[in-house]
Amino acid sequence: MNSNLQLDLHPDADSLSAFAEQALGVAEREQILAHMTRCSRCRQVIYLAQKAAQAEALEALSAMPSGRWYRSWRFAWVPAAALAAALALVFTFYPKHTAPAPEMAKAVPQSEQPALTPVPLEQASAGAALKPAPPVATNSAAAGAKFTALHQQPKELALETAPSTARPAAPGASAHPLEENNAARTHSTESVQGLAPQQATVQYKPEPSLTSVWQQQRMTGALSASAKTPQASQERMQATVDRAQAGRSVPAFAAVSHTAKQAAPAANFGIGAQEAKAGSVGSRGANPPKMPSGLAAISTATTQQRALAIDLAGALFLSEDAGQHWQPVARQWTGLAIKVRVQTGLSGAVFQLTNISGSTWVSADGKTWTVQ
Amino acid sequence: MAYLCCVGITPSQPVEESAVTGIDAVPESGQLPVPSSPLLKELWRESGAAVYGLEQQEFNRILESVGTAQNYGLEPGTAASRRQQAGFFRGLRLADLTLARACASGHEGAWEHFIAVYRQPLFRAAIAITGSETLGRELADQLYAELYGLSARDGVRRSPLDSYKGKGSLMGWLRTTLAQRHVDHHRRTRRELPLDNLAEGHEPPAADPKPGKLPAELLLLAKAVVETLEKIETVERFLLAAYYIDGRTLLEIAPVLHVHEATVSRKLHRLVDGIRKQIVKSLLGYGLNKRAVQEMLGADPRDLDLNLKKILQISLPDAFQEKAAL
Numbered sequence A: 001m002n003s004n005l006q007l008d009l010h011p012d013a014d015s016l017s018a019f020a021e022q023a024l025g026v027a028e029r030e031q032i033l034a035h036m037t038r039c040s041r042c043r044q045v046i047y048l049a050q051k052a053a054q055a056e057a058l059e060a061l062s063a064m065p066s067g068r069w070y071r072s073w074r075f076a077w078v079p080a081a082a083l084a085a086a087l088a089l090v091f092t093f094y095p096k097h098t099a100p101a102p103e104m105a106k107a108v109p110q111s112e113q114p115a116l117t118p119v120p121l122e123q124a125s126a127g128a129a130l131k132p133a134p135p136v137a138t139n140s141a142a143a144g145a146k147f148t149a150l151h152q153q154p155k156e157l158a159l160e161t162a163p164s165t166a167r168p169a170a171p172g173a174s175a176h177p178l179e180e181n182n183a184a185r186t187h188s189t190e191s192v193q194g195l196a197p198q199q200a201t202v203q204y205k206p207e208p209s210l211t212s213v214w215q216q217q218r219m220t221g222a223l224s225a226s227a228k229t230p231q232a233s234q235e236r237m238q239a240t241v242d243r244a245q246a247g248r249s250v251p252a253f254a255a256v257s258h259t260a261k262q263a264a265p266a267a268n269f270g271i272g273a274q275e276a277k278a279g280s281v282g283s284r285g286a287n288p289p290k291m292p293s294g295l296a297a298i299s300t301a302t303t304q305q306r307a308l309a310i311d312l313a314g315a316l317f318l319s320e321d322a323g324q325h326w327q328p329v330a331r332q333w334t335g336l337a338i339k340v341r342v343q344t345g346l347s348g349a350v351f352q353l354t355n356i357s358g359s360t361w362v363s364a365d366g367k368t369w370t371v372q
Numbered sequence B: 001m002a003y004l005c006c007v008g009i010t011p012s013q014p015v016e017e018s019a020v021t022g023i024d025a026v027p028e029s030g031q032l033p034v035p036s037s038p039l040l041k042e043l044w045r046e047s048g049a050a051v052y053g054l055e056q057q058e059f060n061r062i063l064e065s066v067g068t069a070q071n072y073g074l075e076p077g078t079a080a081s082r083r084q085q086a087g088f089f090r091g092l093r094l095a096d097l098t099l100a101r102a103c104a105s106g107h108e109g110a111w112e113h114f115i116a117v118y119r120q121p122l123f124r125a126a127i128a129i130t131g132s133e134t135l136g137r138e139l140a141d142q143l144y145a146e147l148y149g150l151s152a153r154d155g156v157r158r159s160p161l162d163s164y165k166g167k168g169s170l171m172g173w174l175r176t177t178l179a180q181r182h183v184d185h186h187r188r189t190r191r192e193l194p195l196d197n198l199a200e201g202h203e204p205p206a207a208d209p210k211p212g213k214l215p216a217e218l219l220l221l222a223k224a225v226v227e228t229l230e231k232i233e234t235v236e237r238f239l240l241a242a243y244y245i246d247g248r249t250l251l252e253i254a255p256v257l258h259v260h261e262a263t264v265s266r267k268l269h270r271l272v273d274g275i276r277k278q279i280v281k282s283l284l285g286y287g288l289n290k291r292a293v294q295e296m297l298g299a300d301p302r303d304l305d306l307n308l309k310k311i312l313q314i315s316l317p318d319a320f321q322e323k324a325a326l
Helices: A015-018 A024-038 A040-063 A069-073 A075-099 A103-105 A138-145 A145-161 A177-191 A197-203 A210-226 A230-246 A250-269 A276-282 B001-006 B017-021 B037-048 B055-068 B082-090 B094-104 B110-131 B134-149 B170-190 B195-199 B216-231 B232-243 B251-259 B261-285 B290-297 B310-314 B321-325
Strands: A298-300 A307-311 A316-319 A339-347 A348-355 A358-363
Touching: A015 A040, A024 B232, A040 B110, A040 B170, A040 B251, A103 A138, A138 A210, A177 A276, A197 A230, A230 B037, A307 A339, A307 B290, A348 B261, B017 B037, B037 B094, B055 B082, B055 B094, B055 B195, B110 B134, B110 B170, B134 B170, B216 B261, B216 B290, B216 B310, B232 B251, B232 B261, B232 B310, B261 B290, B261 B321
Parallel strands: A298 A339
Antiparallel strands: A298 A307, A307 A316, A339 A348, A348 A358
16 A cells, blocks of 8 residues: 555555555455455456456467467367268278269169160069069060069169168159159250250160169069068069969060059159150160160050051151050151150140150050151 | 574574575564675676666665665564565565666666667557557656656755556556556546636536435435445455446456456356345345335435445545555
């Protein structure tokens, strides 16, 4: 206390400073605190001194040299190591989960896929459980049940391996299997349409490699084996019986009819029930039918009686015995025909042909075509 | 003691306290150790007083003045033992103290060192205190001129550095001195009313009319409040004053008490609850029932003739006035 210099009998600056710095003894601190309780002036002095000290401390911190460059990174190795571990896990496990996913097959341009000779149906079905046959399957559809299994196996695989696509679809949602197929078809069609006719003819290789077909068959068998519902067993038995009745190898595309028949009404797409497309079939590992021209079919459509197919050269063929025999249809359209499908209306099923420029022709019997 | 045994001094032998404290032949309390004591020599050497040309004798005299002025950190009237004196001396900021005294005596080297070390921090502290660079530089320059000893009393140049006693750091002392100057200046100028305002019709505020007689219940409530506030401890009183009168935030109060702001918050809550309970208890002691007490606590505080600031500031004994009177 400096009573000479400070007439108000306040603690001197040294005592207040020592109080702020905790440098006083207990008794003297109590004394200062008791004074500050009564003296707003000394409280204000202390607050201001504290404020200046904090500003000085901040100034000192900002002026402090950062030291060696790596010292600021000395704690960065922890998140860096965690990030590296996470990346290692992702790169280790991600290919295992994504390699067999059918979406990858969709994404690959068909022009890059290797050509494949048709796999015999018996060979393709070896060790693989059949996909449930539809209760209303026709003979041709039942005979092609094996193809149905092959045709749908990527979808099942997607349901098993890609949880995001396995979500229950809302009514009208695009998660319907048929819509997936349509999407694949659209993609395939676009890829063909985007090319010149010669390029499309040369580069179009709709079938996957034999190895991939076998891998998919094995996986389909494993997946189907896990489906032990009574309905699945019944359908497998039905398909086996149908195959025995058929007694011969059936063109794979014929099975598309019943597959689409089951899916189309539910989806209410307005597209023909017996619609199929070899492009999408090929991309899924099925066997597109060979046309009399020796070329593979790129688009097929079947009804219960007739089947139409377009080969790689754009020629249209008609079969009235479930694909056993094909006869060429006279060209009544312009441009390169790339797609044929069945459109079901009130008047019955009507074939629709689309050329590369998008023009369409319709026919009731597959022989006579009129522009739409 | 174990060390003494190791060096050959047995408990049966009289142990010289100078062997422990370094102060030999220290007279009784209130007197400075003899200049030749090893402790004073060690302190003189550690303080760097020789750099500023401060001899041992002068250094001892400074220590004597500081020690006696503060009674070696003890209560007034308490005799300090040799150990307490030695502890007090060791607790001083001797380097800062010698620098301040050397500057006050006009030592050039000391001033060069002072300018090099404290000039810029002084400006920054002044700017932080005033909140304005212009005012801050003005305040710092004013203090700097005073420190240099431009003011004279009885023909002798006097420097505020003479009042520095080494209890806290010299920088802390400078900051506190700046804050004192700023607060005093603010308080002094705030009371001055420009004459123009009076000419424009700004009448000074009329004195409050004398409050009428309060109802008996409110008188009881006021009495209970006063009694309760008089009983609370110093730290709690400081908390109330800082928070409710000064309007300081928890963050500002915490560093003053060297506690966390959460601790300040908890203490405040506890304090307010305790005060309320004590008031209720006092009112019940006056013979009121609980319902009447609850109604009384719901009264408008403006109806009470209470000046809490006055109560908090006057109710305690003025220790510094007592100390100053000594």
